[in-house]
Amino acid sequence: MKLGTISILGSTGSIGRQTLSVAEHLGVSVCALTANENVDRMEQQARAFRPKLCVMGSEEAAEELKKRLSDLPVKVMSGMEGLIAAATMEEAQVVITAVMGMVGLRPTLAAIAAKKRIGLANKETLVCAGELVMAAAENYGAEIVPVDSEHSAIFQCLMGCNDRREIKRLILTASGGPFYGKTFAELEGIKKEDAFRHPTWTMGQKITIDSATMMNKGLEVIEAMRLYHLPKAKVDVVVHPKSIIHSLVEFCDGAIMAQLGVPDMRIPIQLALTYPNRMPSPTEPLDLLSCGPLQFLPPDDVNFPCLRYAVEAAETGGTACAVLSGANEAAVDLFLRDQIGFNDIPRRVRRAMDTVPLVESPTLEDILEADRQARACVYDSKE
Ligand code: MG
Numbered sequence: 001m002k003l004g005t006i007s008i009l010g011s012t013g014s015i016g017r018q019t020l021s022v023a024e025h026l027g028v029s030v031c032a033l034t035a036n037e038n039v040d041r042m043e044q045q046a047r048a049f050r051p052k053l054c055v056m057g058s059e060e061a062a063e064e065l066k067k068r069l070s071d072l073p074v075k076v077m078s079g080m081e082g083l084i085a086a087a088t089m090e091e092a093q094v095v096i097t098a099v100m101g102m103v104g105l106r107p108t109l110a111a112i113a114a115k116k117r118i119g120l121a122n123k124e125t126l127v128c129a130g131e132l133v134m135a136a137a138e139n140y141g142a143e144i145v146p147v148d149s150e151h152s153a154i155f156q157c158l159m160g161c162n163d164r165r166e167i168k169r170l171i172l173t174a175s176g177g178p179f180y181g182k183t184f185a186e187l188e189g190i191k192k193e194d195a196f197r198h199p200t201w202t203m204g205q206k207i208t209i210d211s212a213t214m215m216n217k218g219l220e221v222i223e224a225m226r227l228y229h230l231p232k233a234k235v236d237v238v239v240h241p242k243s244i245i246h247s248l249v250e251f252c253d254g255a256i257m258a259q260l261g262v263p264d265m266r267i268p269i270q271l272a273l274t275y276p277n278r279m280p281s282p283t284e285p286l287d288l289l290s291c292g293p294l295q296f297l298p299p300d301d302v303n304f305p306c307l308r309y310a311v312e313a314a315e316t317g318g319t320a321c322a323v324l325s326g327a328n329e330a331a332v333d334l335f336l337r338d339q340i341g342f343n344d345i346p347r348r349v350r351r352a353m354d355t356v357p358l359v360e361s362p363t364l365e366d367i368l369e370a371d372r373q374a375r376a377c378v379y380d381s382k383e
Pocket of ligand 1 (some may be wrong): 148149150220
């Protein structure tokens with residue numbers, strides 16, 4: 001594919017900013033940028049990359065941006081309408097979906113219907129509506145190239161595999177987060193500042209907390225099941241604290257393929273843009289001689305129940321994953337605002353899973369409604 005123009009949903013976040021640096025390195029132009037509320041950074045990005053369209057989460061933020069960019073030939077929009085316009089821009093060949101949370105679902109579906117390649121960095125899309133999204137991608141012939149490091153690793157290990165029946169299992173690696181080895185009781189008093197000390201990756205706030213609770217790995221198990229149409233029995237998790245091996249695939253003949261590299265998201269982001277080709281990258285090469293021994297440990301879903309709940313939701317199917325994800329987003333939001341404790345995250349998620357009724361073969365509306373109810377259940381809970 002000759003690289004032309006890309007659209008970035010969520011350009012001011014961690015993945016969005018790294019995508020812009022990759023675009024700059026590759027000499028790829030950017031036709032649309034979207035952000036939630038960071039007007040300052042959006043203004044800088046718009047001046048540096050000159051997109052045709054900028055989108056902000058709220059009308060107020062869009063008005064402010066419009067004023068500041070009045071000297072540039074750029075259209076400014078807001079809200080879901082703007083996100084969908086950015087996702088479907090005629091000239092965009094690749095749409096990087098790096099927004100955080102459920103808000104990414106509709107624009108991703110719109111980009112699929114417009115037959116764009118999706119560089120998928122929005123976990124909730126596949127977690128909540130994996131079946132719908134994968135069916136739409138197949139229907140419209142839209143390519144989905146995962147950007148998450150684990151799923152990109154699996155995608156790379158499967159390049160050249162033409163028959164999915166050859167896959168024995170996918171093995172997702174997990175850093176274990178900053179609290180691996182602690183008991184549930186020891187986790188009770190954890191504050192967000194402790195969780196922000198992630199051992200290997202620097203990421204946005206929500207995903208950093210998800211890594212600390214292991215919910216992130218749970219969501220990734222669901223994502224992998226949906227991306228490759230595999231049952232839970234074929235997706236395993238292993239804790240690998242150094243995050244050098246990003247994930248592995250075991251094949252039916254016993255061969256295991258692994259993808260290794262420095263923990264730098266610019267590698268999977270760039271591949272989503274250049275696939276099926278590879279291009280030189282400015283990232284540090286991995287020095288095998290200084291890696292030290294690579295360690296593998298079992299995941300702990302007793303002290304980190306979020307991992308167990310995610311697997312349960314994946315096996316239940318229907319709207320269960322949307323409930324899990326929506327409840328988790330709300331609980332993490334409360335934790336980040338110091339309103340609930342660390343272990344209240346799994347407690348509130350559990351309550352939502354036990355409260356919100358299940359729809360077995362959901363429509364998009366059912367999924368959005370399950371998400372809404374799950375959030376309401378978490379925000380309304382009294383301890
Ligand atoms: Mg990941």
